[in-house]
Every structure is written in structure tokens, then in C-alpha cells.
Amino acid sequence: MIQDWNNRFSENIREYGGYSIGKLFALLKDPEIISLAGGLPSPDMFLIHEMRLVSGRVLEEDIEKVMQYTPIKGEKVLLDAIVRFLDRDNIRVTDENIVVTSSGQHGLDLTGRLFLNPGDIVLLDRPTFAGAIVAFQMQRPEFAGVDIDEDGSNVEGFRAKIESLGKDNKKPKFIYVVPDFQNPSGITMSLKKRLSLLDLSREYGIPILEDSPYRDFRYRGETISSIYALDQESGGGNVIGLYTFSKLFCPGLRVGFNIGPPEVIEAMTNIKEGNILNTPKYNQDMCAAFLTEMGMEEHILKCRKYYGEKLEVFLKTMEKCFPEEMGVTWTKPEGGLFLWVTVPEQIDTHELFYEAIKYKVAFVPGDVFFGENPKRNTMRINFSFASKEQLATAAGRLAECIRSQLSLSG
Numbered sequence: 001m002i003q004d005w006n007n008r009f010s011e012n013i014r015e016y017g018g019y020s021i022g023k024l025f026a027l028l029k030d031p032e033i034i035s036l037a038g039g040l041p042s043p044d045m046f047l048i049h050e051m052r053l054v055s056g057r058v059l060e061e062d063i064e065k066v067m068q069y070t071p072i073k074g075e076k077v078l079l080d081a082i083v084r085f086l087d088r089d090n091i092r093v094t095d096e097n098i099v100v101t102s103s104g105q106h107g108l109d110l111t112g113r114l115f116l117n118p119g120d121i122v123l124l125d126r127p128t129f130a131g132a133i134v135a136f137q138m139q140r141p142e143f144a145g146v147d148i149d150e151d152g153s154n155v156e157g158f159r160a161k162i163e164s165l166g167k168d169n170k171k172p173k174f175i176y177v178v179p180d181f182q183n184p185s186g187i188t189m190s191l192k193k194r195l196s197l198l199d200l201s202r203e204y205g206i207p208i209l210e211d212s213p214y215r216d217f218r219y220r221g222e223t224i225s226s227i228y229a230l231d232q233e234s235g236g237g238n239v240i241g242l243y244t245f246s247k248l249f250c251p252g253l254r255v256g257f258n259i260g261p262p263e264v265i266e267a268m269t270n271i272k273e274g275n276i277l278n279t280p281k282y283n284q285d286m287c288a289a290f291l292t293e294m295g296m297e298e299h300i301l302k303c304r305k306y307y308g309e310k311l312e313v314f315l316k317t318m319e320k321c322f323p324e325e326m327g328v329t330w331t332k333p334e335g336g337l338f339l340w341v342t343v344p345e346q347i348d349t350h351e352l353f354y355e356a357i358k359y360k361v362a363f364v365p366g367d368v369f370f371g372e373n374p375k376r377n378t379m380r381i382n383f384s385f386a387s388k389e390q391l392a393t394a395a396g397r398l399a400e401c402i403r404s405q406l407s408l409s410g
């Protein structure tokens with residue numbers, strides 16, 4: 001019997017621990033715990049009736065095709081619907097610019113596999129999406145992070161990093177950003193910064209990976225052009241866009257898409273061929289129907305109102321529960337599903353997580369959102385899943401828990 005399995009694993013995977021927050025979620029089984037941890041859209045926003053209708057029709061009319069292998073790049077009906085979906089956001093693409101993925105996480109995986117050798121550098125915000133970190137980690141890159149500003153990536157900080165890496169003959173392979181209502185901070189990148197980031201990308205020849213799951217979830221303020229659209233306005237070719245239907249429609253179907261220059265998309269499609277072959281046709285058909293016949297624009301307006309109200313309730317409760325003297329601060333997002341909380345430095349939110357469970361409330365400790373050198377006094381809060389009443393109760397519980405930790409640490 002083979003005993004030393006771990007030594008036989010590939011070097012890329014031997015030290016790989018997967019998604020550490022998934023393991024924390026396993027501790028949240030007690031139904032009395034109000035979890036602000038996951039990034040789940042609310043089932044209240046699921047288009048259940050529409051889904052049943054379309055599903056019945058597809059299974060009735062197309063069952064043989066649904067049960068068969070299908071094209072790797074994606075279903076034509078979905079590709080066409082994506083072209084129109086992006087057109088409404090001033091992004092002009094054709095089929096050769098799109099590969100359908102089995103969700104955003106798969107899109108990140110394809111990007112990591114395509115660009116990264118062990119030791120290559122990814123430039124990113126601090127904090128940034130933990131799922132991107134774990135997807136890229138499979139190729140064992142190094143992360144160079146710069147603290148994010150209130151108006152998005154610190155582009156001058158990125159420039160300084162690129163220049164200091166250049167002194168050692170190193171250059172980042174790409175810059176990863178979530179410009180709209182970033183997961184985990186809720187921060188949105190200003191137009192000025194988007195333009196400067198593009199300038200930086202052009203100046204140094206470093207592509208930008210723009211991850212946009214929350215773009216339509218704006219509750220206040222004006223929509224800002226995507227970096228992809230801005231790039232196209234002046235020639236294009238510097239940006240790869242990453243999208244998922246998980247938040248806008250539903251995460252269960254696991255469908256998304258990547259867009260970019262044909263060469264990149266072709267290479268990603270080849271990787272997909274060796275990796276999952278096709279994304280299930282049924283799932284793609286449901287997403288195509290979402291884009292074309294389930295009242296998407298109305299659905300987006302409904303989501304904006306629903307999540308926007310929850311965010312407002314949560315922000316108001318935070319004001320009440322955390323008086324200034326507690327030294328707790330948080331972001332005030334204009335959209336998305338998350339906000340970012342910073343607690344006094346003496347508190348380690350990993351330890352606080354276990355304490356908070358006793359107070360029947362949960363969040364994600366912030367350290368998982370850093371590619372390197374984590375800030376341990378931070379946490380991500382999700383406000384989309386819990387009800388408004390639960391959100392208010394949860395903020396109260398969190399305040400009580402933090403207060404008790406502060407009095408313990410004197």
C-alpha cells in the first residue's frame with residue numbers, strides 16, 4: 001500500500017491548501033449563527049418561476065443535445081447573447097473575443113494557467129479577491145500587493161512596484177483588479193484611476209485582468225466605464241475581462257465567460273479543452289435565456305433596490321453599534337455585496353472569528369484576502385444574504401463581541 005502520497009503530488013500542489021475560508025464555513029452549521037461570511041446572492045432574487053419555465057422547454061425540445069458533448073468555446077445562442085449584453089455596456093466583441101467558462105473561478109484558473117510560471121509575479125490590490133489568490137496559487141506565482149485606496153487601486157503604488165521589480169529584471173505578468181464594488185472591500189475604482197491604470201499597462205506592456213462580477217449591482221452614484229471599454233476606445237488589446245453569471249443570475253449553474261484578444265481567447269479555449277471540455281449545455285441555455293427572455297433589465301433594477309436597501313440598513317446599524325471611540329472603521333460601498341471592516345490592531349480577526357461564533361455571528365477574517373503580508377485586524381462582511389432584521393441583529397452581536405475583546409486586551 002502506498003504510504004507517502006503527499007511526496008508524489010506535483011510540486012505545484014504539494015503545499016496547496018485550497019480555499020481556507022471554505023473550511024471556516026464548515027463551522028457555521030448552528031442555525032442560530034447569522035452568517036455575514038459567504039458571498040451568496042439572496043434566493044429572494046432567484047428567478048425561480050422563469051427558470052422552471054425555460055428549463056421545462058429546453059428539456060422538452062432539446063434533451064438529446066443537452067445530454068451530448070457540445071462546443072468547447074460555448075453555445076452559439078449564449079455567445080450571441082453575451083455580445084448583446086456587453087454592447088449595452090459599450091464593449092464591442094465578436095465570438096472570437098469570448099470563451100464561455102464554468103464560472104468566474106474557472107475563468108481565473110484559465111488565466112493563471114495561461115500566464116503564470118512558478119515564481120512569476122501578479123500585481124494586485126491589498127486586499128483582493130481570495131478566490132483569485134487561490135486560483136493563481138496553483139501555478140505558484142509570487143504576489144506583489146499595494147494597499148488599495150478609497151477610490152480604487154493605488155496606481156502610483158503599482159508603478160513604484162513595477163519599477164522596483166524592474167531593478168531585479170522582474171516584471172509582473174499581469175495586474176489583477178476588481179474595479180466595481182471590489183470583493184472584499186466594496187471599493188470602486190474612479191474613472192481617473194482606470195485611465196491611469198491603462199496608461200501604466202501600455203507604458204510597461206503589462207496586461208490588466210478586469211474581474212467584473214458585481215458591475216450591475218450599483219445602488220448609488222453613476223456607472224463608470226469598464227477598463228475594457230476604455231481600452232477599446234483607444235485601440236484595445238490590453239485588457240482581459242472576466243465575468244460570471246453567479247451573482248446576477250445564480251451561482252448554481254456555474255457559468256461565466258472571459259473576453260479578450262482572439263489569441264488569448266484561443267489559448268484559453270485550448271486549456272479548457274484539456275481541463276473540462278465543455279460547460280454543460282443546459283446551464284448555458286439557462287444563462288442565454290436569462291440574458292434574452294427572463295426580463296434581465298427589470299431583474300437588475302429589482303436586485304439594485306433589494307440589495308441597496310439591505311446595504312443602507314446595515315450601514316445605519318453599523319453607525320449605531322460602533323461609536324467612534326471603539327476605533328472600528330468600515331468602507332461605504334456604492335454597490336456590490338460586501339464591505340470591509342478594520343478593527344483596532346490588537347485584535348486578530350482569525351481569533352475573533354471563533355469568539356464571534358459564540359456570539360452567533362460570523363464574518364470572513366481579512367487575512368485570506370492578501371497575497372502577502374496580511375493585515376490581520378480586518379474582516380469582510382457580506383450584506384446580501386441575511387435578512388434586514390438579521391443584519392441589524394448581527395451588527396449588534398459583532399459590536400458586543402469586539403467590545404468584549406477590547407476590554408480583555410485592555
Ligand SMILES: Cc1ncc(COP(=O)(O)O)c(C=O)c1O
Pocket residue numbers: 039103104105106129131178183211212213244245246251254255256
Ligand atoms: C471578484 C470575484 N471574482 C470571481 C468570483 C468567482 O465567481 P464564481 O462564483 O462564478 O466562480 C467571485 C465570487 O465571489 C468574485 O467575487
